[in-house]
Amino acid sequence: MSDSGTGGLRERKKRRMYEVVSETAIGLFLEKGFDAVSVAEVAAAAEISKPTLFRYFPAKEDLVLYRIADHEGEAARVVGEGPTPIAALRRHFLAGLERGDPVTGLNAHPQVLAFHTLLYGTPSLVARASAHVERSEAALAEALGGDLDARLAAGQIIAVQRILAQENWRRVAGGEAVEVVRRDAVAAAERAFDRLEGGLAGLRVGQPG
CATH class of the missing domain: 1.10.10.60 (Homeodomain-like)
Incomplete structure (x- = not known):
């Protein structure tokens, strides 16, 4: 061999x-x-x-x-798919909502809900997950050029995705039907990415300011 x-x-x-x-x-x-x-x-x-x-x-x-470790570099990978980083991330997040990707929080499978309850309901896991968020931000910032503007943009983007996902999970875990939540989730994601697009106009991959 x-x-x-x-x-x-x-x-x-x-x-x-x-x-x-x-x-x-x-x-x-x-x-x-x-x-x-x-x-x-x-x-x-x-x-x-x-x-x-x-x-x-x-x-x-x-x-x-470890179950979510593969997602650490996801945003950094996606931004290069164009036509702009925000457009690529918007398309990726909306596609995740459509297929019920657990990382978007829009999944009612009992095992997925149980995992998220374990993750969000255990203080030491929440604290440890902050390192996962920091690594995601760092990878995205590097993909966007690595300067201060890139780091600020990465922080905003990762925060938006995290908050959208947690809101979806909160509602699904509370018993709301996935299809009902999906309609609101898509509208919320569109608004959020519109604001990111407006506030981060000119953002490009690998081009520090």
Whole structure:
């Protein structure tokens, strides 16, 4: 087997380990509560040692946040799809609403609702998630040029997406029908991105001011 093939297999095994351990932990947390489950219990359920678990997940909270880790660089990837960064982000967010992407908060699947309740209802997870937000902002700012204006724009964009998603989740978790919430969510997203477009006119990818 070639080195590249060996490396690819190694990476797939590593990714699979992350997924298995994270999903095992989330299952236990949903069943018993985040604070009621120890790291040792997660390791035992995943059939690995505690030191091995910590090599993959430095903090207990990371076991949960791994599920959304792929979204950290999402905005940074999307902005290059044009014709402008805001137009690309608007299109991406609206498409997410249409397909019920859990990251938009517009998904009523019981497992999705349970995960969001776990995430937003656990103070230590909320605190740890702030690092996820900061990394998302940093990646987006870098894609937009990396200067102060880019960082300010990234902060506004990430905040808008986060608040829109949390409002959708709040309403769906409260029992409102997804189709009812979707109509309002689309209108709210359009207004929010209109304001971003107006306030961030001239924003381009990789062009510091």
